[in-house]
Amino acid sequence: MAIRHYHHHYHFSYLTSKKRHFTSLLIVISIITLILLTILHFLSPLTSINIKQLSWETITFATLNTLYRLLVSYVLSVILSIPIALLITKSERSEKFLLPIADVLQSIPVLAFFPVVVVFFIKFNALETAVIFILFLAMLWNLIFSMIGGLKTIPRDITDAATIFNIKGLRKLRYITIPAIFPYIITGSLLAWAQGWSLLIVAEALHSYIPNGQAANDPLGLGSLLVNSFYNGQNAVFIASLIVMIVIIALINFFIWQKLLHLAERFKFD
Amino acid sequence: MTEISLKDISKVFKTVKVTALTDVSLEVEKGEFFCLVGPSGCGKSTILRIISGLEKPSSGEVQAPKEISMVFQSGALLPWMNVEENISFVCKANGMSDLKAEEQTTKYLRMVDLEGFRYRYPRELSGGQRQRVGIARALAIEPTVLLLDEPFSALDPITTDELHTYLLKIWKETQKTIVMVSHMLEEAILLSNRIGIMKKGEIKQIMEIKLKRPRSQGSNEFLKTLEEVKKVLIG
Numbered sequence: 445m446a447i448r449h450y451h452h453h454y455h456f457s458y459l460t461s462k463k464r465h466f467t468s469l470l471i472v473i474s475i476i477t478l479i480l481l482t483i484l485h486f487l488s489p490l491t492s493i494n495i496k497q498l499s500w501e502t503i504t505f506a507t508l509n510t511l512y513r514l515l516v517s518y519v520l521s522v523i524l525s526i527p528i529a530l531l532i533t534k535s536e537r538s539e540k541f542l543l544p545i546a547d548v549l550q551s552i553p554v555l556a557f558f559p560v561v562v563v564f565f566i567k568f569n570a571l572e573t574a575v576i577f578i579l580f581l582a583m584l585w586n587l588i589f590s591m592i593g594g595l596k597t598i599p600r601d602i603t604d605a606a607t608i609f610n611i612k613g614l615r616k617l618r619y620i621t622i623p624a625i626f627p628y629i630i631t632g633s634l635l636a637w638a639q640g641w642s643l644l645i646v647a648e649a650l651h652s653y654i655p656n657g658q659a660a661n662d663p664l665g666l667g668s669l670l671v672n673s674f675y676n677g678q679n680a681v682f683i684a685s686l687i688v689m690i691v692i693i694a695l696i697n698f699f700i701w702q703k704l705l706h707l708a709e710r711f712k713f714d
Numbered sequence: 715m716t717e718i719s720l721k722d723i724s725k726v727f728k729t730v731k732v733t734a735l736t737d738v739s740l741e742v743e744k745g746e747f748f749c750l751v752g753p754s755g756c757g758k759s760t761i762l763r764i765i766s767g768l769e770k771p772s773s774g775e776v777q778a779p780k781e782i783s784m785v786f787q788s789g790a791l792l793p794w795m796n797v798e799e800n801i802s803f804v805c806k807a808n809g810m811s812d813l814k815a816e817e818q819t820t821k822y823l824r825m826v827d828l829e830g831f832r833y834r835y836p837r838e839l840s841g842g843q844r845q846r847v848g849i850a851r852a853l854a855i856e857p858t859v860l861l862l863d864e865p866f867s868a869l870d871p872i873t874t875d876e877l878h879t880y881l882l883k884i885w886k887e888t889q890k891t892i893v894m895v896s897h898m899l900e901e902a903i904l905l906s907n908r909i910g911i912m913k914k915g916e917i918k919q920i921m922e923i924k925l926k927r928p929r930s931q932g933s934n935e936f937l938k939t940l941e942e943v944k945k946v947l948i949g
Contacts, residue, residue, distance in 0.1 A: 601790040609804040
């Protein structure tokens with residue numbers, strides 16, 4: 445009886461959150477559109493919006509490019525953050541030395557290195573890599589610190605049991621450590637993606653960092669589209685890309701993070 | 715035959731500057747049910763951790779077989795594996811084939827009457843059932859020594875009684891050497907051949923419990939033994 449009740453409870457809250465999620469998405473989009481239209485109306489009357497500038501092709505390409513960049517930087521940062529988090533929490537001594545270093549590094553704002561990074565990558569004509577590198581750096585810290593938090597909350601009984609039952613190395617990593625920090629990887633990922641989206645606007649609008657840079661040099665993406673359309677007074681493009689961005693974020697939230705957060709419940713210790 | 719022997723064991727935790735054990739010597743016979751009792755913080759769990767190899771003594775000699783298994787207070791089951799996987803995973807990690815691991819799982823789940831719960835997840839089990847899975851898992855790797863670290867202290871009295879019965883049945887059937895840590899004196903007297911009464915990092919007295927089995931907590935002899943143990947702890 446108790447067991448059934450427990451499951452029922454979880455599914456129930458999951459379903460309500462689904463409904464609420466869509467409703468709130470609709471509300472948020474309508475409010476933002478309304479506010480933006482009002483503001484833009486005052487800045488430049490709506491009649492001046494040139495619909496011809498709005499091409500679905502451009503927005504679709506921009507969206508795909510942006511998603512690709514975020515995905516690559518996310519995958520890279522997950523792959524790298526696991527060994528780093530493991531190394532930092534390996535022993536009391538390593539924690540004493542490495543944790544403060546990581547702390548100082550994470551507190552340096554990513555955008556502070558941005559001009560240097562851009563100049564460096566431009567030397568090799570690798571703008572795409574510059575964007576990915578910046579997004580990667582921004583995502584990395586969220587993941588590392590979430591994982592450290594997770595590693596430190598693994599109950600002692602569990603780590604003792606692993607030692608007693610001779611579970612070590614890759615087997616321990618795959619069947620105990622990674623599942624144990626899975627909920628923390630998910631919350632860290634949520635933060636990482638949020639950070640990624642917010643940095644996108646700067647990371648893709650590279651031209652302001654390039655001496656004599658032209659907007660045309662920017663790698664196409666939702667971020668650069670937002671910045672440049674606003675700069676050039678292409679209001680329709682601006683609103684369209686903003687709405688696409690919100691919808692994409694909401695969809696990712698709904699179809700990926702909500703499901704993973706739900707799944708993560710199964711990996712939690714009591 | 716002596717299965718476990720500790721000689722002049724001391725343990726100091728350097729980082730917190732706490733002396734957990736001073737000159738503890740102890741011998742446990744093969745097939746014996748030995749229980750360490752005492753108030754919390756007396757060092758009884760540290761002895762268990764030293765026997766299991768989880769902790770190294772600061773000085774002294776330890777002799778214990780390598781095939782040691784342990785039951786934990788929390789059960790220490792992995793929430794993302796069902797009952798069967800929790801047991802067979804540990805078997806495979808100890809070099810058993812898939813088939814053998816499967817056999818062991820069935821055998822010991824049957825012993826704790828949880829065969830029907832094979833595909834349940836730990837969160838779907840009661841505290842007592844989880845602890846029974848913990849016992850089955852500990853036995854499935856065929857240890858010579860079974861260590862139990864306050865295995866029943868998080869359970870209600872009725873479930874605890876039930877698990878005592880299981881533990882005695884298992885001890886009788888498998889003839890394992892059992893070392894248990896408990897802060898419940900009644901439990902120790904009910905189950906063990908001998909109990910080590912601990913206080914402030916030392917074993918004050920090792921007392922043989924001569925009561926006939928099955929023991930009853932209400933009998934006069936039982937209560938008399940309980941008084942004797944309490945006297946050692948207070949005095």
